[in-house]
Amino acid sequence: MAVQSSFKNMSLCLLVICLVCSALLAGVYALTADPIANAAKAKNEAAIKEVLPETAVTIEEEKSITVDGQTYTYNRAFDDLGNTVGCAINVSALGFGGPIAIKVGFDVNGVIWNTKVLSQAETPGLGAKCVEAAFSEQFKGFNPVEKKLAVKKDGGDVDAITASTITSRAYAWGLAVAAKVFGEIVGTPMPLDAWTGATAN
Amino acid sequence: MGKFQLITKGIIKENPTFVLLLGMCPTLATTTSAINGMSMGLATMFVLILSNIVISAIAAYIPDKVRIPSYIVVIATFVTLLQFIMQAYTPAVYETLGLFIPLIVVNCIVLGRAEAFANKNSVVDSALDGIGIGLGFTCSLTLLGLVREMLGSGSAFGFKFIEGDGILAFVLAPGAFLALAYLIVIFKKLTSKKAE
Numbered sequence: 001m002a003v004q005s006s007f008k009n010m011s012l013c014l015l016v017i018c019l020v021c022s023a024l025l026a027g028v029y030a031l032t033a034d035p036i037a038n039a040a041k042a043k044n045e046a047a048i049k050e051v052l053p054e055t056a057v058t059i060e061e062e063k064s065i066t067v068d069g070q071t072y073t074y075n076r077a078f079d080d081l082g083n084t085v086g087c088a089i090n091v092s093a094l095g096f097g098g099p100i101a102i103k104v105g106f107d108v109n110g111v112i113w114n115t116k117v118l119s120q121a122e123t124p125g126l127g128a129k130c131v132e133a134a135f136s137e138q139f140k141g142f143n144p145v146e147k148k149l150a151v152k153k154d155g156g157d158v159d160a161i162t163a164s165t166i167t168s169r170a171y172a173w174g175l176a177v178a179a180k181v182f183g184e185i186v187g188t189p190m191p192l193d194a195w196t197g198a199t200a201n
Numbered sequence: 202m203g204k205f206q207l208i209t210k211g212i213i214k215e216n217p218t219f220v221l222l223l224g225m226c227p228t229l230a231t232t233t234s235a236i237n238g239m240s241m242g243l244a245t246m247f248v249l250i251l252s253n254i255v256i257s258a259i260a261a262y263i264p265d266k267v268r269i270p271s272y273i274v275v276i277a278t279f280v281t282l283l284q285f286i287m288q289a290y291t292p293a294v295y296e297t298l299g300l301f302i303p304l305i306v307v308n309c310i311v312l313g314r315a316e317a318f319a320n321k322n323s324v325v326d327s328a329l330d331g332i333g334i335g336l337g338f339t340c341s342l343t344l345l346g347l348v349r350e351m352l353g354s355g356s357a358f359g360f361k362f363i364e365g366d367g368i369l370a371f372v373l374a375p376g377a378f379l380a381l382a383y384l385i386v387i388f389k390k391l392t393s394k395k396a397e
Binding site: 003004005006009010013014017018021024025028029032035036039040043121123124125126 | 264
């Protein structure tokens with residue numbers, strides 16, 4: 001090594017390296033900040049369209065509502081005539097490997113249209129199956145007033161994933177929370193029998 | 202050593218996963234499927250090539266006592282750049298790998314090659330070494346991911362060839378160790394025959 005390890009050399013070297021690296025990072029960050037924000041926005045809008053009826057063409061700006069001290073974000077959607085089609089609510093439930101973020105779409109009657117997992121860290125091969133259609137399909141057209149959003153083991157109407165009760169329970173609980181939030185958004189709290197069971201979780 | 206050998210030695214003689222046993226953390230964590238393993242390998246290769254090039258170019262100007270922190274800053278910068286770029290232009294890939302990208306910083310292969318090769322060799326040789334070791338890492342991770350995916354989920358690169366689940370343990374952590382151990386045994390057996 002040609003350069004001596006004197007205090008001056010070492011400080012200077014680290015200073016220069018850190019300056020160059022920070023400048024590089026700042027530059028690339030400035031360049032990619034917009035595409036990153038756009039990608040996140042496109043992903044969110046795609047998810048909203050996925051959980052709502054096809055007639056939803058206009059998506060309202062994201063709003064938030066506080067229910068039981070928790071803040072939830074949601075988007076309402078309208079068809080081409082301006083009628084409300086439904087509402088997509090973001091909820092998060094604590095699964096086996098961390099929070100499971102779910103987007104839940106309701107039609108105007110408060111029936112679940114579809115659900116989508118936005119992020120999860122469940123066990124591969126077990127709880128991670130919550131993203132698969134085999135599990136999530138059962139929530140299409142699920143009416144939280146008529147049926148109970150809890151796994152069958154807990155006396156509800158949700159078929160759990162084999163060997164993944166904790167994940168299934170979290171999913172059902174998240175949907176029950178979404179149903180309650182939906183009731184608050186439309187201003188008429190849902191008569192949810194299921195809710196009492198879900199809060200015990 | 203010829204230029205060509207610089208590349209091939211990384212794939213067989215100094216294979217980072219099966220021979221040097223470096224970078225075990227991302228190896229075990231990301232190889233739940235062949236695609237995941239391959240993507241992790243390619244991302245590491247990208248960082249490795251760039252960090253090898255830059256470190257071999259600046260090594261002469263870095264005082265010995267601060268070389269490790271300097272290398273780490275360089276490597277971390279490349280990893281963060283990669284993260285930004287993936288997030289912006291390939292969000293789908295980023296979604297599956299996002300969690301593991303920061304792991305590349307602490308991957309001992311990258312720092313190991315900087316320490317053992319790049320700071321003593323020319324820029325071109327270091328780039329070739331990066332390609333070789335990167336390819337070796339990518340191949341091993343893809344292979345390990347493929348074995349675990351086939352045994353654990355009954356599919357290969359996402360295409361299912363059996364009904365049902367397979368031996369679930371292979372997708373989970375214990376299966377990672379088992380599959381890796383058997384692959385190392387097979388690899389040793391094959392390469393030692395060659396040497397004789």
